[in-house]
Amino acid sequence: MTQNLLANHTTARVGGPATTWVKVTTEDQLTLAIADADTADVPLLVVAGGSNLLVADEGFPGTVVQIATKGIEVVETTDTNVHIRVAAGHVWDDVVAWSVAEGLTGIEALSGIPGSTGATPVQNVGAYGADISQTLHSIRVWDRKARKIIELTGDDLEFGYRDSIIKRSIVSSTTNFRNASPRWIVLSVDLQLTKTGELAPVRYAQLARALNVELGDSAPLEHIRQTVLDLRASKGMVLESTDYDTWSTGSFFTNPIVPIEVASTLPDEAPRFAHHEAGENTETVKLSAAWLIDHAGFHKGFGLNGESGTVEGRASLSTKHTLALTNRGSATTQDLVRIASLVRDGVVKKWGITLVPEPVLVGVQLGI
Ligand SMILES: Cc1cc2nc3c(=O)[nH]c(=O)nc-3n(C[C@H](O)[C@H](O)[C@H](O)COP(=O)(O)OP(=O)(O)OC[C@H]3O[C@@H](n4cnc5c(N)ncnc54)[C@H](O)[C@@H]3O)c2cc1C
Incomplete structure (x- = not known):
């Protein structure tokens, strides 16, 4: 290699x-x-x-x-909580597996998300009704501007939907690489987990249905973890080296957050979810990027058969989920960018909404 x-x-x-x-x-x-x-x-x-x-x-x-730093350290245990510190390079899903085995609640719905623990606050990773802001106590970072180690709390990080001050400090450019990495480099992440023993509440309708419980009811921690992993695998959202549908960056676009008037121009059946960000005055809703893409004519597997003379099938939308952009084995970055640009432009044309990429782009941008 x-x-x-x-x-x-x-x-x-x-x-x-x-x-x-x-x-x-x-x-x-x-x-x-x-x-x-x-x-x-x-x-x-x-x-x-x-x-x-x-x-x-x-x-x-x-x-x-x-x-590639590693380690989970228990900082403090009380009757109800366990405060842990995790090294930035520690594989995130190993932390989730550890917490579930210890009977600790808070991150079980974040099972199966690839990558490291240090990256979780960068875009406030989330899935199935949870995100890292809900359990994050604080992080230790190297501040590249002050050139020293400092501590930041959840409030300092100004978390939003797939966003934080860390992500906002990255500047994507094709010519200038000075700010390709954030100002704050995460060294370790402190989480506050709850001692609930075997059970944890379920906060996401699809997950509740799969577990056969009512939304808000509790289910066994192990069962929640396994059900999340199964749901994710059915969408190609758990890494599997033999499955090209998982050769991706996960969701390529974030779900657009738009003023309520924009959402009202969409057909009734377009999914929409109530949304509120701290400090926001206008009433907004979150739309489903996957629905907008699919209903703009870009279905699962788009690109696989070389549609639109695109990239001869080297890259395509996942055959399991329209939000993931996948490498079918021999794609280049430019192939993925070509499909992403077609999809973004097609969604603008159909719905007047500009999708925003979720992954960090370095040295590339979608076609203009
Ligand atoms: C199949 C699949 C499914 C996914 N599902 C989800 C999901 O459900 N929810 C979700 O939120 N995300 C999801 N993702 C996206 C991704 O897994 C997360 O964003 C993850 O946290 C990235 O971690 P990483 O270590 O791979 O980061 P990298 O890709 O290595 O880096 C991502 C960015 O973070 C920066 N960075 C990395 N480490 C640090 C650090 N220690 N300090 C400062 N900056 C750092 C990098 O410079 C880069 O800008 C998915 C991805 C895939 C491939």
Whole structure:
């Protein structure tokens, strides 16, 4: 395996080489590698699981720091709670599995999300009625501007839907790579989990149906985890090396949040969910990007048969879910970008709504 080729470190398995590659396994190595790149004024790209990254075929003209730190530490236990600290590079799903085995509630609905723990606050990862903001106590970060380690709380992070100040500090550009990585590099994540023993509440209708319980009722933790994993697998949202539907960055577009007047122009059957972000005054709703894509004529598997003279089947929408953009084995980043651009433009044409990519784009942008 070519160590410095991003295709070998991203779940979509695309992306060219980096000039320099540094893999770090301790926090000291991590802060030193970041500080060294910044002192030398070399473009920096932080990579962990590579499951939310799309990097240009030309590669990255700078230093990639691959975070591979590990460890779960119990900081404090009370009668009701357990406070843990997890190293940034620790595989997220291993933390979820550990919490479930310990009878701790809070992150079980986030089972099966690929990638590292340190990346979870970057876009406030979420699924099945939960997101990381609900259990996050604080994080320790290397602040590249102040050049020191500081602590940030959930309030400091200004979490939104798939968003935080960390993600907002990344600037995607095809020519300037100075801010390809965030200002704050997460070193460890502190979570506050609840001791409930065997049971946890279910907060998502589809999950409740699959578990055969009422929304808001409780179910066994292990059962919740397994049901989430099964639901995710049926949509190609659990990594499986033999299944091209999972060679992706997960959902390629976020669900659009639009003013209520915009939503009212859509057909009644278009799914919509109440939505409120702190500090927002206008009434907004969240739409289903998957529905908008499908009903703009881009169905599951679009691209697989070379439709629209696109990319000869090298890349396509997943055959299980219209929101995932997949590599069918030999795709390039540009192939994925081509499909994404067609889909985004088709949705604008049909619905007048511009979908926004969820993964971090480095050195690439959708066609204009
Ligand atoms: C099949 C599949 C399913 C998915 N399902 C979901 C889902 O249900 N919900 C969801 O929210 N996401 C989902 N994702 C997206 C992705 O798994 C998450 O965003 C995950 O948290 C990314 O972690 P990572 O370690 O792979 O990050 P990477 O892809 O390595 O990095 C992503 C971004 O975070 C930055 N970054 C990484 N580590 C750090 C750090 N320690 N400090 C600062 N910045 C850092 C990187 O520079 C980059 O900008 C899915 C992806 C796939 C492939």
